[in-house]
Amino acid sequence: MEKYRNLNKQFINGEWVEGNDDSEIKNVNPFDNSEINSFKGANKEDVDKAYKAAKQAAIKWGKALPQERSAVIQKAVKIISDRKEEIIEWLIKEGGSSRVKAEVEIQITQGIMKESASFPTRSHGYIYDSITPGKESRAYRKPLGVIGIISPWNFPMNLSMRSVAPAIATGNTVVLKPASSTPVTGATLTAKIFEEAGLPKGVLNVVVGKGSSIGDDFVKHPIPHHISFTGSTPVGRNIGKIAGENLKEVSLELGGNNIFVVMEDADIDLAVKAATFGKFMNQGQICMSVNRFVVHEKIADEFVRKFVEATKQLKYGNPSEDVVLVGPLIDHDQVERILKDIKSSTNDGAMIKIGGKADGNVLEPTILDNVTDDMSIAKNEIFGPVAPIIRYSTEEDAIKIANSKDFGLTGAVFTKNTERGVAFARKVETGMIHINDQPVNDEPNAPFGGEKGSGMGRFNGKFVLEEFTRLQWVTVQHEPRDYSPFA
Structure with a gap:
C-alpha cells in the first residue's frame, strides 16, 4: 500500500491546494527539531472558501441517507486499521508520541468513529400530546449545518476526530483547523482518510494557518453555526467571547488541574500503578493528566517511596524506540x-525526589514532595511529566484542595471504601471523576467534559449528538380550531 502524499497542503472543497498567506508553517519533530515538512499557511480568504464549500455541501449531505453517512465512517475506520503503522509513524515523529501512546490514540479514535457510525439511525425526533384539540405536536431533529472545529496538538488525531466524526455522522459539514504543531496528525491525515473513504467533496475541509492570521476570522465567520474547540482555557475564553458576540453555539474542552486523592485506607500499590500511568502517559501532556497528588499524611511516605521506585523504571528519551514511554515535550x-x-x-520548600532535569525537549519524569497548594507547580496546569505531592490530614482539607482552582475537568479517588469514595467524588466540582482508577479516561458512549474553567458542553455518545443537532417544532392542526372570540 502506497503511503499518503501531499499531506502539507490545504484541503478545500475536495482539492489539495496551497494556502494563500505569506507565512510558512514549519512542521518540526519535537525530539530532534528536524523539519518534517512545511505548509504555506491559510489566510482569511482560504477560510472563507472553506466555509462556503462546506455550506454548499451541507445542502446535499444533510439529506444523505443514514446508511450512506454510516458507511463512509465505517470505511474510514477500516482504512485506519489498514494504515495503522503509517499513522503511528506520523504520531511519533510529529507529536513526540511513544508507540504505546500512539496505539492508545488510534484505539480511542476508532472508538468514537464506531460510535458515531451509529448516530444516523439513533438521531430521532419526538411526537408530543398537544394541549390544543385536534393538533399533533412534532419535533424534528436536523443538522446544525456547518461546524468549525479547532483541535490541539497533544492527542491531535483523536481530539480532531471526536468532533469530526459526530459532526458528519449527524449530517453536518466541517471546516477543521488543527494546531500548527501537528497539522498532519491533527487534520490533513484525517482528510486523506475520509477522501479515500469516499466522503463527498466539501463535507470536510482543512485550513492550516497560524492563529494570529486566521484564528478570530475562523470563529466569527458568519457561516458556521457551532464552534468546537479543544485547548487552553485562555484561548477558549476568547473563542467563547467571539462566538457569543456572533450568536454561535460552542463546545469548549479546556484545561485542567486534576486531583488524584489517595485516602488513608487506599491500596497503595494499586494507587502507585495508576499514578504512573495517569501522570506520565504522553509526558503528562493530556488535559486529563494528574496535576496534583493529594495524599493522606499517614500513608504519604510509603506512597512517595513506591511512586519514586516505579518512576525509576520508566524509560525516557527518543519516542521512536519502542521501550521509551516518556518522550519529548512539544x-x-x-x-x-x-x-x-x-x-x-x-x-x-518543595523537594525533588526524582528527576527535575531536561535534555533538549525531554524532561525527566519528576516527583516533587512537600508541595503546598499555593506553589507554582500546584497552581498552574503542568502539562508535563511532573508529579507534585500535597499531603492532607482531613477529608475536609482534601475537598478544599480539590476545589481550590478554577478548573474542573476530571479527577481520581483511591479508597477501599467505594461508597466513601463516591461520596467524596460528588463533592468535587468536576465534570468527571473516577474511583480507584486514574483520571485519563475517555469512553465513546460516556459524557466527556468539564466544569468552571475547564469548559462547557459534552462530547461522546448521545451527548455530542445533542450538541451537533437542533430541534424544530412542527405542529399539524388536523381539525378546525376554535379561535373565538376572534372568529
Whole structure:
C-alpha cells in the first residue's frame, strides 16, 4: 500500500491546494527539531472558501441517507486499521508520541468513529400530546449545518476526530483547523482518510494557518453555526467571547488541574500503578493528566517511596524506540515553563525526589514532595511529566484542595471504601471523576467534559449528538380550531 502524499497542503472543497498567506508553517519533530515538512499557511480568504464549500455541501449531505453517512465512517475506520503503522509513524515523529501512546490514540479514535457510525439511525425526533384539540405536536431533529472545529496538538488525531466524526455522522459539514504543531496528525491525515473513504467533496475541509492570521476570522465567520474547540482555557475564553458576540453555539474542552486523592485506607500499590500511568502517559501532556497528588499524611511516605521506585523504571528519551514511554515535550518553551515552576516551588520548600532535569525537549519524569497548594507547580496546569505531592490530614482539607482552582475537568479517588469514595467524588466540582482508577479516561458512549474553567458542553455518545443537532417544532392542526372570540 502506497503511503499518503501531499499531506502539507490545504484541503478545500475536495482539492489539495496551497494556502494563500505569506507565512510558512514549519512542521518540526519535537525530539530532534528536524523539519518534517512545511505548509504555506491559510489566510482569511482560504477560510472563507472553506466555509462556503462546506455550506454548499451541507445542502446535499444533510439529506444523505443514514446508511450512506454510516458507511463512509465505517470505511474510514477500516482504512485506519489498514494504515495503522503509517499513522503511528506520523504520531511519533510529529507529536513526540511513544508507540504505546500512539496505539492508545488510534484505539480511542476508532472508538468514537464506531460510535458515531451509529448516530444516523439513533438521531430521532419526538411526537408530543398537544394541549390544543385536534393538533399533533412534532419535533424534528436536523443538522446544525456547518461546524468549525479547532483541535490541539497533544492527542491531535483523536481530539480532531471526536468532533469530526459526530459532526458528519449527524449530517453536518466541517471546516477543521488543527494546531500548527501537528497539522498532519491533527487534520490533513484525517482528510486523506475520509477522501479515500469516499466522503463527498466539501463535507470536510482543512485550513492550516497560524492563529494570529486566521484564528478570530475562523470563529466569527458568519457561516458556521457551532464552534468546537479543544485547548487552553485562555484561548477558549476568547473563542467563547467571539462566538457569543456572533450568536454561535460552542463546545469548549479546556484545561485542567486534576486531583488524584489517595485516602488513608487506599491500596497503595494499586494507587502507585495508576499514578504512573495517569501522570506520565504522553509526558503528562493530556488535559486529563494528574496535576496534583493529594495524599493522606499517614500513608504519604510509603506512597512517595513506591511512586519514586516505579518512576525509576520508566524509560525516557527518543519516542521512536519502542521501550521509551516518556518522550519529548512539544517544544522547548514548554520545557522552560515547567522548569521555572519547579525552581519556584523548590525555592518555596518543595523537594525533588526524582528527576527535575531536561535534555533538549525531554524532561525527566519528576516527583516533587512537600508541595503546598499555593506553589507554582500546584497552581498552574503542568502539562508535563511532573508529579507534585500535597499531603492532607482531613477529608475536609482534601475537598478544599480539590476545589481550590478554577478548573474542573476530571479527577481520581483511591479508597477501599467505594461508597466513601463516591461520596467524596460528588463533592468535587468536576465534570468527571473516577474511583480507584486514574483520571485519563475517555469512553465513546460516556459524557466527556468539564466544569468552571475547564469548559462547557459534552462530547461522546448521545451527548455530542445533542450538541451537533437542533430541534424544530412542527405542529399539524388536523381539525378546525376554535379561535373565538376572534372568529
